Amino acid sequence: MTQEQSPTQAPQASRPASPPAIEIVGVERRFGSGDALVRAVDGVDLSIQRGEVVALLGPNGAGKTTLVDMVLGLSEPDRGAVRVLGAAPRAAVARSTLSAVLQTGGLLADLTVRETVEVIASFHGAGQRVADVLERADLTAIAGRRVSKCSGGEQQRVKFALALLPDPDVLILDEPTAGMDVTARRKFWDAMREDAASGRTIVFATHYLEEAEQFAGRTVVMNHGRIVADGATATLRASLGGRTLTATLPAGADALLAELRADVTVSELSASAGRVTLRAAHSDAVAARLLAAGASDLEIAAPTLETAFTALTED
Numbered sequence: 171m172t173q174e175q176s177p178t179q180a181p182q183a184s185r186p187a188s189p190p191a192i193e194i195v196g197v198e199r200r201f202g203s204g205d206a207l208v209r210a211v212d213g214v215d216l217s218i219q220r221g222e223v224v225a226l227l228g229p230n231g232a233g234k235t236t237l238v239d240m241v242l243g244l245s246e247p248d249r250g251a252v253r254v255l256g257a258a259p260r261a262a263v264a265r266s267t268l269s270a271v272l273q274t275g276g277l278l279a280d281l282t283v284r285e286t287v288e289v290i291a292s293f294h295g296a297g298q299r300v301a302d303v304l305e306r307a308d309l310t311a312i313a314g315r316r317v318s319k320c321s322g323g324e325q326q327r328v329k330f331a332l333a334l335l336p337d338p339d340v341l342i343l344d345e346p347t348a349g350m351d352v353t354a355r356r357k358f359w360d361a362m363r364e365d366a367a368s369g370r371t372i373v374f375a376t377h378y379l380e381e382a383e384q385f386a387g388r389t390v391v392m393n394h395g396r397i398v399a400d401g402a403t404a405t406l407r408a409s410l411g412g413r414t415l416t417a418t419l420p421a422g423a424d425a426l427l428a429e430l431r432a433d434v435t436v437s438e439l440s441a442s443a444g445r446v447t448l449r450a451a452h453s454d455a456v457a458a459r460l461l462a463a464g465a466s467d468l469e470i471a472a473p474t475l476e477t478a479f480t481a482l483t484e485d
């Protein structure tokens with residue numbers, strides 16, 4: 171024990187640890203009743219630290235939007251609590267520490283992109299940030315264009331610019347690239363990536379697994395209102411363990427297939443048109459067995475996030 175920690179000395183005034191960016195404890199949210207009861211969020215605990223970029227993944231109806239709405243203070247949990255930087259969500263929005271890009275919510279079609287940003291900036295007293303957020307959202311070149319003439323992807327970037335106006339510590343995006351084509355999505359995430367590098371905490375709900383893979387350090391998977399996986403995106407991808415092997419079978423491979431089916435380290439085996447596909451926990455050993463038995467054209471693939479996601483959200 172060091173002298174500073176000695177119990178005979180008065181304890182040093184300890185600074186309280188800074189609260190997480192988002193703290194969700196035991197949150198539940200239901201809709202309807204009786205047979206029509208939907209447990210949209212069914213007991214979620216989640217802590218997100220400052221500076222994390224987190225993807226919230228899940229199939230349709232998993233509860234992502236319901237959870238995001240509670241984090242933003244747009245609706246209240248039936249049970250549990252949500253804190254954003256230690257405060258109630260509405261207080262965080264009022265203090266401009268929290269802002270969002272939502273799926274819903276329109277823009278005024280007759281205004282230009284710059285006018286739209288200027289009007290909202292005036293509400294936030296952020297007139298001096300207009301040029302900066304237009305640049306960050308990659309809108310400078312189309313700042314004079316009417317919103318009605320902007321593509322869906324450009325309109326989403328306008329919403330992104332608006333969300334950046336208060337310079338929030340925490341930014342929430344609910345499926346920000348829904349409906350965008352590949353080029354528009356890439357442009358959107360290029361703008362986002364630069365922004366994330368500045369240390370903002372970013373949480374985004376998405377259906378696109380590749381967006382989680384490319385952009386989020388951490389991925390939280392929801393299904394039926396619950397979190398079914400939460401971890402580093404790379405770890406999650408590898409979490410299924412094993413690799414997928416595909417090979418052309420030699421003639422008369424029934425004994426080999428029976429042997430592989432009986433192996434507990436081999437799963438998801440299927441054989442058709444002379445090709446076998448399987449998942450192997452010990453891929454090198456299974457590859458050696460296949461080749462020794464005369465199999466050819468062997469392919470070995472690491473699991474994708476999609477495989478992990480499908481396995482986690484299959485009923």
Ligand SMILES: Nc1ncnc2c1ncn2[C@@H]1O[C@H](COP(=O)(O)OP(=O)(O)OP(=O)(O)O)[C@@H](O)[C@H]1O
Pocket residue numbers: 201202208209210228229230231232233234235236237
């Ligand atoms: N206002 C509401 N009234 C009744 N049910 C609702 C309401 N809002 C959401 N739900 C239901 O709660 C469940 C979760 O919906 P939610 O929109 O949160 O899912 P999601 O993961 O965001 O889905 P998506 O990816 O399709 O947007 C769904 O079964 C949905 O039908």
